[in-house]
Amino acid sequence: MNPTDPNANLNALLARRMLVLDGAMGTMIQRERLTEEQFRGERFRDWPRELRGNNDLLVLTQPALVRRIHLDYFEAGADIVETNTFNSTPVSLADYGMEALAYDINLAAARLARDAAAEAQRRDPSRRRFVAGALGPTSKTASISPDVNDPGFRNISFDALVVAYHEAARALLDGGVDLLLVETVFDTLNAKAALFAIEALFDERGSRLPLIVSGTITDASGRTLSGQTTEAFYNSVRHARPLVVGLNCALGAKELRQYVEELSAIAETYVSCYPNAGLPNAFGEYDDTPESMAQQMGEWARAGFLNLVGGCCGTTPEHIRAIAAAVRGVPPRALPERPKMLRLSGLEPLNVGEGSLFVNIGERTNVTGSKAFARLILAGNYAEALSVARQQVENGAQIIDVNMDEAMLDSESAMSTFLSLVATEPDIARVPVMVDSSKWSVIEAGLKCLQGKGIV
Template identity: 65%
Template sequence: MLQEITKERILLIDGAMGTMLQAYKLEEADFRGDRFKDHPSDLKGNNDLLSLTRPDVVEAIHTAYLEVGADLIETNTFNANAISQSDYATEDLVYEINLESAKIARKAADSFTESPRFVCGALGPTNRTASLSPDVNDPGFRNVSFDELVVAYSEQARGLLDGGADILLVETVFDTLNCKAALFAVQSLLEERGEEVPIIVSGTITDASGRTLSGQTVEAFWHSIRHVDLFCVGLNCALGAEQIRPFLDALSMVANTLVSVYPNAGLPNEFGEYDESPESMSAVIGEFAQSGLVNIIGGCCGTTPEHISALAEAVKGIPPRQIPEVETVTRLSGLEPVSLRSDANFVNVGERTNVTGSARFKHLILEDNYEEALSVARHQIEGGAQLIDVNMDEGLLDSEAAMEKFLRLIASEPDISKVPIMVDSSKWTVIETGLKNMQGKGVVNSISLKEGEGPFLEQARLIRKYGAAVVVMAFDEEGQADNTERKVKICTRAYHILTEQVGFPPEDIIFDPNVFAVATGIREHNEYAVAYIEAARNLKEKLPSIHISGGVSNLSFSFRGNNAVREAMHSVFLYHAIQAGMDMGIVNAGQLAVYDDIDKTIKDAIEDVLFNRREDATDRLVELAESFKGEGKKREVDLSWRDGDVEKRLRHALVEGIMDYVV
């Protein structure tokens, strides 16, 4: 029924609960009631508790909004989670508060029978952030974890559903990682109950920068949560209608679902009060409707039934926003969005933040020198990496702890966290740790059919629930695929499992058909490069929208120590693999030679090896390599900023996170 109504008209959600409660001038005794008269903590301000001690007031507010035409009313549960309630020592009441709040709203909604009314179970953001440290001196510290948030949101959502909520609304999202934990909890709960309930997510842009408190743009926020089949996504709070317009525009263009907006009644005045009139606010939101930007409208802080009544008049007869057709592309995000088209330019995944592939990075992590380790990530991005691959698989490390610490520190560095993360590990526990510490939409590297379909399905479903794309290795129960036929067969099998049994979008599937070392002197290895290239070509033709990736440095392992030859091999291989369909790869960004600039003699010798064109190809390349020894391409670092005065140098160092010259 709800879906059908949204096709016919713009729906109204209610206004502020807190603003209305303030008008009642309730005292400590109202919050305590008889039941909590001996409670050890002050309770005034714990508005959610009023659903137990003054349900009459809460119901009256719901009724006031319903009387002016609200189609959806929110439960009085914005802070009704164990994390927020612990401030009042009332965390043991969370389930009951949510249950009774939903029952109160349900009763009020059901008393209006002339048209359908719906109850939104409101899940607020909590008073903690999983993406940010509360201590500026310890950026890796968190006072809440993903798992703690999942437990808190699960308990809250259970109470709301048991009390009769029609919809679950995750609102005022200022940290997308908190939101992802809420969505993970809700999805798990609905699976457990065997139910389908519409889910709305509403984010909060904190100021004119157009970003959430945790730093994401509107589009990056959407990319991070669009893995969930949302009924609606929108914006609320922090800004007034005038100020929220450009960000609503951006969301409306990219969201292939319904869009909502319920801003504050303007910006707070010098007394912290909201005083935009119903007429002024409704005129602006009416223009949103005329422009085809919205499906659901309402109000947040400072709004009253008068505001909602004016909104109802302003949008009467205006058709709802039409959901746009969006291009099928891979949509990832860090603080900023990244869209990967399978027919676009090659995507560089920075390889140096990997303890198995970089001796320097490994040394830094083992020495607990995370400041320098962050500079490795920064240099990869400056060198052209659009994603960074993070791997902590080292026997001397607590890999889970190292992954968590590094990702949390990255989150405090906007110049690094702007790009998506590829969490790379052979251990599922490390991958899951990474997923629990990324607010954006990243990539898991990797899973395979090595242990059979059961574990593969289990991991794939969890990756999907966490909201990541996935790299799938050409590896099954019989081992790694080392010829074209096996590579294509395994990847095709995995594709059908992912799309048909897990519901993975094809564009979020990245196949790695295995880049193996060539020129090893072992005859069986001579076809490895051409097998990869042909498999990439076949898979791209056969499976539209997928991506092909690989660890390029594996190719030249036989020439370790000869960087000049290794870089030439990587460039020549990529030149041909990209033409065949490889569209992303783990490379040392900024250290790739240009194909046309490579000496023809060495280039021809490399191509003889890659395509196995001569019996003596390996011997010839080994012989030539001796005369091409060198350090390879060095990434040039722009130090021109060091010529500025002290103030300019200090500003640049602070913005870029450069500590090398600070004493």
């Protein structure tokens, strides 16, 4: 095994023992009660917008604080710390007018965490410390319209997200991270843009780093904000060959347990979970104690659900110290043998294998096969066209075929418009989509609208 190869190192460690991720950076920063002036530092003293609350900026203005927090987590037992870059894509930094600083912030954050890892290693050389380059979900969503009166509208495109994630990930790699972490995924289409950008970077550099993808189940419905179930989310991201797939944020350990159990049963990858310290109280604070979280997550580990544990919002070095102690010596989850199947998803999973019966594909949402559907699309009557798709699913279609190859149509625009509207209709979007065209540009336009795993 090459001692400098993060893929080999992490694979070997995850197979051998439970690994520990850090806890919340934001919680620790909030404890400091920093002033606006401290957020600004000298460099941004005259910045025209308020900067208090831009925690990621502190890697430039208060680097000693960020480095100390990383070290506190390493000292508490973390094997991996995340860079302080949750909101450091150009998309999220635009809220502060700082999108042009995305590269600088990500680079500085990676170097700070790398320096803290080296210091922790120097203090205790008995185990390797790792740095995960954190890529958050951004402040926009590619699958949901922000305007209830215009469900097909999006405030960001797949292509714009790819550019933003490429810039952030490039800086993290330049700064020396050991792995990349696409986390708090509330819209899987955003995550797919991140994964596309990361894959492009790996191709450009001729090498890969380990990848963790962590989704967020937002409430008791058991779905992400954009509507996917746990298994649908997993089917949507497994093509990226992640080393670890997991869940984090939004819920506490008690609420997340059933979804972690579900993921552990279906994932061919290693599994992670880093919950919040309970649900927020009336003051927006988190009350779950280190002892309580450690007891719950220790039970999950003993049940064989996990390979990587940590904490999200509200957790502290005290939480990580207790969790690390609770899982110490517990054998990690063994990777399951799963039958080879075609694993698709809309908002819900569709798995097709040797034991499956025939699969019903609804082909009436096809302008070359349905004159009625073609008339509706040519007339721009997308609302009525959606009713055709809905009827197909209600009548038993497990996949809907969408084709916009008509000489009188702007096929790319029609495909994007229709699939964006489909995404807003849960009773249709629950099934996978077959993007059907003789033109690659139309297929590509369609794929950029699908958060699920579709068919070409």
